[in-house]
Amino acid sequence: MNSHMQEKRGRRLGITYSAPMGLWLTFFFLVPLCIIILYSFLKKGLYGGVEWEFTLTAYRQMLNPNFMRVFLRTLWVAALSTVITITLALPCGYAMARSRHQVMWLALVIIPFWTNSLIRIYAWIAILSSEGFVNEALKALGVIGESLPLIYNQGAVITVLIYMYIPFAILPLFTTIDKFDFQLLEAARDLGASKPESIFKVLIPNIRSGIITAVIFTFIPIFGAYTVPLLVGGKDSYMIGNIIVDQVTKTRNWPLASAFSLVITVVSTIGVIWMMTSTASERARLKAPAQVVDANGGIS
Template sequence: MRTLTPRRIQETLFTAPSFLWLLVLFLVPTLMVVSMSFRTADPYGGIGDSFSLEGFKDIFSPSFPGILFRTVNLSFQTTLWCLALGLPVAYFIARAEKKHQAHLMLLIIIPFWTNFLIRVYAWKIILHPEGMLKDMLVALRLVSEDTSLLYNQGAVLLVLVYTYLPFAVLPLYAAIEKFDFTLIEASRDLGAGPLRSFFRVFLPGISQGIVSAVMVVFIPALGSYVIPDMVGGTDGEMLGNKIAQRVFVDRNLPRGSALSTLLVLAVVLPVIGGLVVKKIRSNGRAFADVPSIGEHGL
């Protein structure tokens, strides 16, 4: 049991508002959504009083596995692209002269000055069947007249990557900026080529940044709604759209809640799993230490 030192009290006072905020505006609503998914729907868009698993019947609809797979797949691909594109950018900025780094970071942040919806609309214009990009590609004979750049999964992936790339660059930049590059020299010195140094020393060295980048891209991508709604056709539909459809079109809150609950679980379970594995591993290591201590009679 920790004693209440003045320092502890101070810490508690300072962190209390944000904990309160998260509790009231985040945890409680999430639990409300979860509980709602186990209720019956009433015909007027409200929720009934009795317990029911009716809300989860979407899971067994024939279209559900496809949408779930598409959601995970698109989020996964978005994450990969953001890492692949974000790493070189973050590396370039982190290795630039100190005085230029702030300017380069500003360039990454500038898109946020424009409203997100407007930027997605801009993509609609760029990718429009009669838009400039299409005309150009047709003129260059790269695509045929009747391909559509818009309203398909490709368009969704493109706009997802566009949207989340800056979020990936920020943690990657922070990690690379802190990375000690004499480690690369040490690795080269010990006989490793550039590629091996990259995979064995550089990537593990910035793993914290990679984990953060994956978190801030993959998790929001899973819950995307606006992007697939606006640039995706029927084959670009994601779980977020399904939830919106249940809530706004069908006016069936329990079914929307049930899907939301699934999405929350899909995000939370892997994180908890990861933590458990890490815990077990470090415990395993602690056990492995015991015989070695005995051996040397310490």
């Protein structure tokens, strides 16, 4: 078999191998996405649904200052929770990569997913409420006399969001740190770098792709969060996800719901493009074999 034929055969195999994924994406992502885009430009039906008439009303309605405030709040909550999540997940991933009990740690990170997420959110209500575990424990220790307002506010939303999404940050960080050659740290120390310097100048740049993946895997789902702000949030916790549900189930405005969904999709796409370009540029910079981010790390 000559090389030409081999190449041809390889190409055919490539198409065969990618077909299931391609079909999946077409039917369950591209087609629905097109429907959402289409709906966002149509007129709202009086009783839900849409009327086949082109209009930009949905986008005009979106510019309403009340919505803008919710949008900014969502952005802020998502950004803050992501930063805290990554800060916590980095040392976890590091410790796991260096541990001899990797399988055990991985299992411990993933096992909470065996419980339905709603049940875990309700568990947080039991933990944070004024007669909850935290307040009762602090009272028993004499630290506080009156219960602290730990739940039904923005702090509770951020806490629970961090809890929900930290595994999605730990897993990609762990996989990249695990591939990192720790002798580089020793080399850096030998060359006179202090401990923090060796971390920030050697470790962090080398696991950049893992960090970016972790950021994307936390920021995007948090940006579209719905149940957490609804259940542990207070009067000031509405996020874009809640608006979308309201527009479909209460105010029968499907075009506006579609327009908001599109915003979330656009923000997510920007994130993914950023991840892809920065991984690619890093690859070019290192001129080294691809540092492939483990795609298994982030099924969400």
